[in-house]
Amino acid sequence: MEQRPIVASRQQPVRAGRRQAVIEARKVAVLGAAGGIGQPLSLLLKMNRMVTELALYDIANVAGVAADLSHCNTNTKVTGYTGAEELAGALKGAELVVIPAGVPRKPGMTRDDLFNINAGIVKTLCEGVAASCPDAIIAIISNPVNSTVPICAEVLKKAGVYNPRKVMGVTTLDVVRANTFVAEAKGLDTKDVDVPVIGGHAGETILPLLSQATPRVQFSPEEAAKMTERIQNAGTEVVEAKAGAGSATLSMAYAAARFAESVLLGLSGEQDIIECTYVESEVVPGFQYFASKVRLGPDGVEEFLPLGPLTAFEQEGLEKMKGLLSKNIEAGIAFANK
Ligand code: NAD
Ligand code: LMR
Numbered sequence: 001m002e003q004r005p006i007v008a009s010r011q012q013p014v015r016a017g018r019r020q021a022v023i024e025a026r027k028v029a030v031l032g033a034a035g036g037i038g039q040p041l042s043l044l045l046k047m048n049r050m051v052t053e054l055a056l057y058d059i060a061n062v063a064g065v066a067a068d069l070s071h072c073n074t075n076t077k078v079t080g081y082t083g084a085e086e087l088a089g090a091l092k093g094a095e096l097v098v099i100p101a102g103v104p105r106k107p108g109m110t111r112d113d114l115f116n117i118n119a120g121i122v123k124t125l126c127e128g129v130a131a132s133c134p135d136a137i138i139a140i141i142s143n144p145v146n147s148t149v150p151i152c153a154e155v156l157k158k159a160g161v162y163n164p165r166k167v168m169g170v171t172t173l174d175v176v177r178a179n180t181f182v183a184e185a186k187g188l189d190t191k192d193v194d195v196p197v198i199g200g201h202a203g204e205t206i207l208p209l210l211s212q213a214t215p216r217v218q219f220s221p222e223e224a225a226k227m228t229e230r231i232q233n234a235g236t237e238v239v240e241a242k243a244g245a246g247s248a249t250l251s252m253a254y255a256a257a258r259f260a261e262s263v264l265l266g267l268s269g270e271q272d273i274i275e276c277t278y279v280e281s282e283v284v285p286g287f288q289y290f291a292s293k294v295r296l297g298p299d300g301v302e303e304f305l306p307l308g309p310l311t312a313f314e315q316e317g318l319e320k321m322k323g324l325l326s327k328n329i330e331a332g333i334a335f336a337n338k
Helices: 038-046 062-070 084-091 111-132 145-158 172-186 221-232 234-242 250-267 312-337
Strands: 027-031 053-058 077-082 096-099 137-140 167-169 197-199 206-208 273-280 289-297 300-304
Touching: 027 038, 027 084, 038 053, 038 062, 038 250, 053 062, 053 084, 062 077, 077 084, 084 111, 096 111, 096 250, 111 137, 111 145, 111 312, 137 145, 137 250, 145 167, 145 273, 145 289, 145 312, 172 197, 172 206, 172 221, 172 234, 172 250, 172 273, 197 312, 206 221, 206 312, 221 234, 221 312, 250 273, 250 289, 250 300, 289 312
Parallel strands: 027 053, 027 096, 053 077, 096 137, 137 167
Antiparallel strands: 167 273, 197 206, 197 289, 273 289, 289 300
């Protein structure tokens, strides 16, 4: 088959340096596709020329979303699936499964308060993945991510199909926020800013490495502490602004679409695709799962990038999150094995 390079289109500008990937037939499944994140994410994936087939799965309202999206004149084929009996059809042949299924926070709640409902949802969906597309890369958005990723891993281990390089928690929104806030504070163009965010995806487990921002930026200790806190609380900022109507959906869809594009570029053999993601990791001793920069490739995570030097403030942040993250991880593992 002739190999066509991706070209920037009006709908989907391809980011600089990312034009060499070859378009291959790729099926992506979105589980929870009719939700606040699922719908705009599915629209962005429908606009991505690397996605040739888009399977939308939800327990409710998915037929309308699929019909609606299918009228957009891009080449991605859209199909809708609903109910447990149709999950296998949605997943069959998928190379990337993105999971935003589950309930969002309301003001006053922590992400851990979602555990009781979302843990079971993620477990069931991952059992479906294990049965129908065990080689797929799984990108988990459902909160609490610090626990839902270990749940997914345990489910796949039980089924004998776990590949730690293919189970990823989506923490891209933390990076997107850090880039936005740092660019605003320093009068930079956001497209030039890149701030690694490590750890996990809840409160103090979210640790932006401002000292490693590109381009280099200077913050006083007070400014660094304030900026870190803003990034850690950004999810809550949206939850409070939405005042009971849910949590971040549009910025999350944007972030997940970026992450999905990076995964697909990696699958296609594109070089130097780097993202922060929450995965089983040996980057920091004592943290079984950890978000940090990885290089993505044809088999998922190809390489863990070293953390690099941390400031005393960042090192303190790392120490502080240890107990919190371990508790989240243990809760996920215990739930999956009970
Ligand atoms: P939502 O309620 O708008 O949508 C969730 C969707 O999941 C609904 O359409 C619902 O029908 C569906 N669903 C529920 N159970 C399901 C099941 N068993 N199988 C398939 N679909 C199912 O919520 P939302 O705003 O889209 O948020 C979804 C999740 O994403 C929440 O847990 C939220 O906390 C999380 N989230 C994570 C991040 C992140 O950075 N990782 C950011 C924002 C939100
Ligand atoms: C976010 O960071 O926006 C999400 O994790 C949703 C939430 O509950 O804050």
